[in-house]
Every structure is written in C-alpha cells, then in structure tokens.
Amino acid sequence: MKKNLMKxxxxxxxxxxxxxxxxxxxxxxxxxxxxxxxxxxFSGSPSRTTDDIVMNVIGLFEILIFNLIFGTFLYHxxxxxxxxxxxxxxxxxxxxxxxxxxxxxxxxxxxxxxLTSVLLLSSYTTSLSIDSVxxxxxxxxxxxxxxxxxxxxxxxxxxxxxFGSNFGFVIVYLALILLTGLAIINExxxxxxxxxxxxxxxxxxxxVVNWDLSGSKTLFACIYFFAFSLLAVLIGLRYIAKMDIxxxxxxxxx
Amino acid sequence: MYTIEIRNLCKTIKNAxxxxxxxxxxxxxxxxxxxxxxGSGKTMLFRSLAGLVHPTSGEVVINGxxxxxxxxxxxxxxxxxxNVGLYPEFTGFKNLKLLAKINNKINDEQIKATIARVGLxxxxxxxxxxxxxxxxxxxxxxxxxMESPDVLLLDEPTNGLDEAxxxxxxxxxxxxxxRGALIAIASHDKEDIAFLCDTKYKMTAGRLEEMA
Numbered sequence: 001m002k003k004n005l006m007k008x009x010x011x012x013x014x015x016x017x018x019x020x021x022x023x024x025x026x027x028x029x030x031x032x033x034x035x036x037x038x039x040x041x042f043s044g045s046p047s048r049t050t051d052d053i054v055m056n057v058i059g060l061f062e063i064l065i066f067n068l069i070f071g072t073f074l075y076h077x078x079x080x081x082x083x084x085x086x087x088x089x090x091x092x093x094x095x096x097x098x099x100x101x102x103x104x105x106x107x108x109x110x111x112x113x114x115l116t117s118v119l120l121l122s123s124y125t126t127s128l129s130i131d132s133v134x135x136x137x138x139x140x141x142x143x144x145x146x147x148x149x150x151x152x153x154x155x156x157x158x159x160x161x162x163f164g165s166n167f168g169f170v171i172v173y174l175a176l177i178l179l180t181g182l183a184i185i186n187e188x189x190x191x192x193x194x195x196x197x198x199x200x201x202x203x204x205x206x207x208v209v210n211w212d213l214s215g216s217k218t219l220f221a222c223i224y225f226f227a228f229s230l231l232a233v234l235i236g237l238r239y240i241a242k243m244d245i246x247x248x249x250x251x252x253x254x
Numbered sequence: 255m256y257t258i259e260i261r262n263l264c265k266t267i268k269n270a271x272x273x274x275x276x277x278x279x280x281x282x283x284x285x286x287x288x289x290x291x292x293g294s295g296k297t298m299l300f301r302s303l304a305g306l307v308h309p310t311s312g313e314v315v316i317n318g319x320x321x322x323x324x325x326x327x328x329x330x331x332x333x334x335x336x337n338v339g340l341y342p343e344f345t346g347f348k349n350l351k352l353l354a355k356i357n358n359k360i361n362d363e364q365i366k367a368t369i370a371r372v373g374l375x376x377x378x379x380x381x382x383x384x385x386x387x388x389x390x391x392x393x394x395x396x397x398x399x400m401e402s403p404d405v406l407l408l409d410e411p412t413n414g415l416d417e418a419x420x421x422x423x424x425x426x427x428x429x430x431x432x433r434g435a436l437i438a439i440a441s442h443d444k445e446d447i448a449f450l451c452d453t454k455y456k457m458t459a460g461r462l463e464e465m466a
Contacts, residue, residue, distance in 0.1 A: 084394075086306075086327075087304055087327050087333050088357055091327070092326055246301070
C-alpha cells in the first residue's frame with residue numbers, strides 16, 4: 001500500500017512538469033483564480049472548435065498518466081501474484097470490493113494532488129486571492145475528474161483482465177478517441193446535432209469541465225460520472241464472479 | 255474433519271476437454287497423489303478444487319457445501335499452484351505477513367516459525383525476486399502451511415528443490431497428515447507420490463483412474 005500511495009502522490013510532480021511552461025512564462029495578471037484554474041486545466045478557451053476540443057482533451061494528460069500507473073492494479077492480482085490472497089478471502093466479491101475501494105482512494109489522492117497543484121499555480125500567477133468561486137470550481141472539478149479517472153482506470157483494468165493488459169489500454173483509449181471525435185463533429189453533422197442526448201451522454205463532453213460551467217450542467221456531470229462508476233463496478237463484479245481465475249496467461253492467450 | 259466430494263466434474267475450454275467426468279472422495283488424515291504428464295489436467299483439477307475455476311458441469315462439495323453456490327473458496331485452505339509465486343518486490347516475511355493479515359489467524363512469530371520450518375531465514379532482507387528457484391518454492395510452501403490449514407492442495411510442491419529440500423518437504427507433509435490435514439499432491443514425479451501418498455491416481459488426458 002505504501003508503494004501505491006507514493007505512486008498516487010506522483011500527481012504533484014507530474015502536474016508541475018506538465019505546467020512548467022506556465023511557470024516559466026509567468027506574467028502576473030489580475031484575472032480571477034477560478035478563470036486561471038480552468039485555463040490551466042483545460043489549456044484554453046471553453047469554445048468547441050476542433051482545435052479547442054483537442055486542446056481541452058490534452059488538458060486531461062494527468063489523467064492519462066494515472067491510467068498508465070494504475071491501469072493494471074486489479075489485473076496484476078488476478079493474473080499473476082495475487083492468487084494466494086484471493087483464495088484466502090470469504091468470496092471473490094470481498095477481494096473485488098477491497099481492490100476497487102483502494103483504487104478509488106488512490107484516484108482521490110491523485111486527482112486532489114493534481115488539482116491542488118493547478119489551483120496553487122493559478123493563485124501564484126495572479127494578484128487576486130483564492131475566493132469562494134475558485135473553491136467551488138475546485139470542488140466541482142475534483143468530483144467530476146475523480147469519478148472520470150476512476151471509471152476509465154477501472155474499465156482499463158477490466159478489459160485487461162478479459163483481453164490482456166495491452167488490449168485493455170488500446171480498447172478503452174480507442175473508445176475515448178472515438179467519443180472525442182463524436183464530440184468534435186457533433187456540431188457539423190445535422191443528424192448528430194439533432195440528437196443532443198448523444199453529446200449529453202458522451203463522457204468526454206462531460207469530463208472537459210469548462211465546456212459547461214453553469215451549475216446544473218456541472219451537477220449533471222457529477223451525477224453522470226458517479227452513475228457511470230457505479231455501473232462499471234457492478235459490471236466488474238459480475239464478471240469477476242463468473243471468470244476462471246489465473247487459468248491462462250492473458251498476454252499469450254490461445 | 256473435512257470431506258471433499260467431486261461429482262461428475264467436467265471442464266472444457268474452447269471445445270478442448272480438460273477434465274472429463276471426474277468422481278472422487280477425499281477425507282482428512284489422508285494423502286492423495288495425482289500423477290500425470292504435463293497437460294494431463296492435474297493443475298486444472300486443483301484449480302477447480304480450490305474454487306479458482308468454474309466447472310463446465312458437475313460439482314465440488316466440501317463438507318456438504320457446494321463450491322460456487324454455497325461457498326466461494328475452501329475454508330482454511332493451504333494452496334500451491336504451479337508457476338504462481340508471490341510478490342517479487344517484497345521479502346519472504348513481508349509476503350507472508352500480507353497474506354496472514356487477510357484472516358488474522360497468526361502473528362509475526364508464527365510466520366517466522368513457518369519460514370524457519372521450510373529451511374529459510376525469517377530475517378532475510380532479500381526480496382523474493384532475488385531468491386533462487388528452490389527458495390521461491392520453499393516460501394510458497396510456507397504460505398500454504400503457515401495458518402495450519404485443514405486442507406492442503408499442493409501442485410508440484412517439490413519443483414526446483416534439491417534432494418535435501420525434497421526430503422524436508424516430505425517430512426513436513428508427514429507431520430501435517432499426522433495433524434489430521436487432508437493433503438492432495440499433484441506431481442509428474444512418481445517418486446513424490448510413491449513416498450507420501452496413501453491413495454494414488456493417474457491422470458491421462460483429463461481422465462482419472464486409481465492406481466494399484
């Protein structure tokens with residue numbers, strides 16, 4: 001656990017390295033902290049041109065790093081050295097819930113470290129202090145990105161368990177790229193534009209917080225990712241209950 | 255007192271028959287040996303007994319409780335599965351302590367006593383990845399023994415051990431059966447089975463037959 005805790009705290013140096021140019025090109029402004037917070041997180045404006053959407057998604061870089069570090073957290077136990085731990089549990093669900101709870105804890109630590117670093121960076125580059133708007137923005141973003149990072153990482157783990165660790169990442173990231181593409185072309189294709197539910201239920205559209213800063217829409221994103229996470233946990237539970245544990249090396253599947 | 259009954263157990267994976275119509279009854283205080291070539295189904299049988307694998311048909315009943323229906327895993331089980339090790343980044347003691355924390359039945363002194371029992375140094379600060387093959391096998395055996403299990407399922411327990419190590423393991427298993435444990439050993443080595451086992455079975459292409 002100590003080792004995984006240290007990995008989760010890597011969010012802070014990762015964020016600082018990612019945003020080093022903002023520090024290097026620092027020029028004091030009088031912009032509100034909340035505005036700078038959004039700008040530093042999602043690399044720019046809240047508009048939805050193709051370039052802006054791509055830049056906004058690139059702003060989720062720290063989430064990608066978290067996925068890479070914890071994307072095989074459950075997979076490793078099931079497919080390599082955790083079998084003796086699993087066989088000691090009362091049931092598979094005991095093992096699964098314990099691991100999922102741990103994964104969620106590390107997600108909270110990672111995203112908190114990441115967003116706190118961005119908030120402090122934003123506060124450093126302005127003459128204004130952190131106000132209640134910035135705090136609200138921070139808390140809302142924390143909730144949304146924590147559940148977003150958690151559900152993506154859990155899905156990578158479950159796909160890795162099913163198809164192998166390489167395929168786990170490929171499948172989930174291909175899906176995210178496809179969903180980002182759908183968000184980009186949404187305005188351009190009348191068929192898609194006339195189905196607003198498609199954009200509303202697109203996880204990438206919900207993860208990029210600064211697209212919809214009104215209270216009701218950020219609340220929707222919070223509930224959306226909570227529900228998505230719950231669904232992923234339950235699907236995972238069902239799969240784990242039915243699978244054969246450690247029966248084959250998934251990396252060299254027949 | 256443990257009784258394990260296997261009733262018409264079959265396991266098929268992608269149309270390949272791995273276990274075919276296995277029927278067996280195992281009881282405490284006995285040592286059962288399963289010999290067979292690589293790929294004969296020994297490991298799959300042990301994984302099925304341990305609750306790691308779902309049967310395609312048939313059932314495993316432990317003290318009247320059906321595996322995967324009434325219980326998920328065998329209670330108080332000591333398990334060795336071939337080619338499954340411990341966490342390589344931790345020491346032998348740390349590995350066993352992590353496992354012992356799950357059910358909290360034993361303390362640090364008892365863990366160290368088990369490590370010493372299998373011929374290893376409990377104070378060894380080396381991580382498992384620096385162990386030799388024989389040392390890794392011994393520490394895996396230690397994790398199977400440490401909680402005084404009622405059932406020991408040991409798949410190739412003497413893999414990688416020299417003559418002295420093999421003899422040590424055999425004497426430990428004789429002590430365990432005197433304690434009343436139910437022991438099942440799978441091995442491709444007929445000598446292991448001959449020395450230790452009261453009842454011997456031969457596995458061939460997923461089928462089981464009792465040996466004279």
